[in-house]
Amino acid sequence: MPHYLSDEELKRTAPAELASFRSPIPTQIVSNGEFNPLPQTRDQARVEARIKELAAGLGKKHGMSRRRFLASSAGMAAAFLAMNEVFGPVFDVSPAEASSPGVADLRTSALAGQFIIEWSINHSTWISGGVQSTIYVPTPTFFGWQINSEYRRYFMVLPVAIVAYVAALNLVRSRVGRAFIAVRDRDVAAEIIGVDIFRYKLLAFAVSSFYAGMAGALWTYYLKIANYEHFTLATSVSYLAMIIIGGLGSVLGSVFGAVFITLLPIVLVYVVEGGAALLGFKYAAIADFLANLRLITFGGLIILFLAIEPEGLFRMWGNVKRYFRLWPYSY
Numbered sequence: 137m138p139h140y141l142s143d144e145e146l147k148r149t150a151p152a153e154l155a156s157f158r159s160p161i162p163t164q165i166v167s168n169g170e171f172n173p174l175p176q177t178r179d180q181a182r183v184e185a186r187i188k189e190l191a192a193g194l195g196k197k198h199g200m201s202r203r204r205f206l207a208s209s210a211g212m213a214a215a216f217l218a219m220n221e222v223f224g225p226v227f228d229v230s231p232a233e234a235s236s237p238g239v240a241d242l243r244t245s246a247l248a249g250q251f252i253i254e255w256s257i258n259h260s261t262w263i264s265g266g267v268q269s270t271i272y273v274p275t276p277t278f279f280g281w282q283i284n285s286e287y288r289r290y291f292m293v294l295p296v297a298i299v300a301y302v303a304a305l306n307l308v309r310s311r312v313g314r315a316f317i318a319v320r321d322r323d324v325a326a327e328i329i330g331v332d333i334f335r336y337k338l339l340a341f342a343v344s345s346f347y348a349g350m351a352g353a354l355w356t357y358y359l360k361i362a363n364y365e366h367f368t369l370a371t372s373v374s375y376l377a378m379i380i381i382g383g384l385g386s387v388l389g390s391v392f393g394a395v396f397i398t399l400l401p402i403v404l405v406y407v408v409e410g411g412a413a414l415l416g417f418k419y420a421a422i423a424d425f426l427a428n429l430r431l432i433t434f435g436g437l438i439i440l441f442l443a444i445e446p447e448g449l450f451r452m453w454g455n456v457k458r459y460f461r462l463w464p465y466s467y
Contacts, residue, residue, distance in 0.1 A: 186218035383450030
């Protein structure tokens with residue numbers, strides 16, 4: 137394929153790895169030799185300058201060169217901080233993660249747990265039976281009533297979901313729940329006023345593990361099969377999207393997020409298939425696009441809600457209720 141740039145133009149250019157600043161995130165558009173790259177924008181230049189400033193100051197503090205600091209997890213956090221300062225609160229990152237590599241590594245290790253657990257399940261025969269192992273679950277029976285249809289499985293899950301929801305609401309309003317909120321908002325301040333940080337973090341882990349285990353058991357009975365492939369990184373991303381879109385720190389928001397993320401792929405399928413039929417495209421031509429559209433939509437919605445409405449659908453629901461409670465006399 138011939139280059140868009142002429143030989144004379146190519147002589148005046150430098151390789152991307154030499155011409156641009158080696159940042160954890162790109163700060164300008166570079167060319168592969170087939171097009172003229174757009175010049176660096178003013179905002180991109182501000183991000184680059186701020187990254188250099190943070191790297192020079194924080195790297196020196198930890199005895200690192202700027203290049204070595206930017207190669208660390210703290211350097212990535214500093215780059216995201218610079219992006220937030222220029223473009224607004226797009227990324228969920230704190231100054232502590234940029235100023236201390238250890239704090240940034242904690243968040244990295246949280247994602248690593250996904251792969252460690254998956255590897256352990258695959259390779260530990262005493263847990264799952266080994267690679268590609270599957271556990272088959274018989275049809276559940278409740279007082280002689282066989283739960284063998286979609287309708288019956290729905291009514292098996294619904295009462296448990298209602299009890300779990302009410303229990304979570306009451307937990308938030310209890311002394312333990314208020315301690316959870318204090319630790320979540322500012323653990324140092326919570327410790328100063330007498331909250332036992334270790335105890336309540338351990339208790340939060342236990343409660344969340346109980347909810348996750350109960351949901352996993354119901355999911356297994358619903359499918360009548362248990363396999364590690366049901367719980368991949370994509371599943372974790374979906375749950376994260378439910379929490380963020382529904383509303384962080386809200387029990388009702390978790391329900392909104394779960395309903396929204398569950399129904400979104402179904403709606404996308406109908407919309408894309410309907411649009412393709414109107415335009416005369418066959419399903420095979422849009423199958424790949426449809427598979428990637430779900431992930432693109434999830435990512436876009438997460439960024440949108442973090443930037444515009446961090447409290448998610450729960451806050452929007454509150455705004456709607458306040459509007460109709462005061463309507464038509466808004467004053």
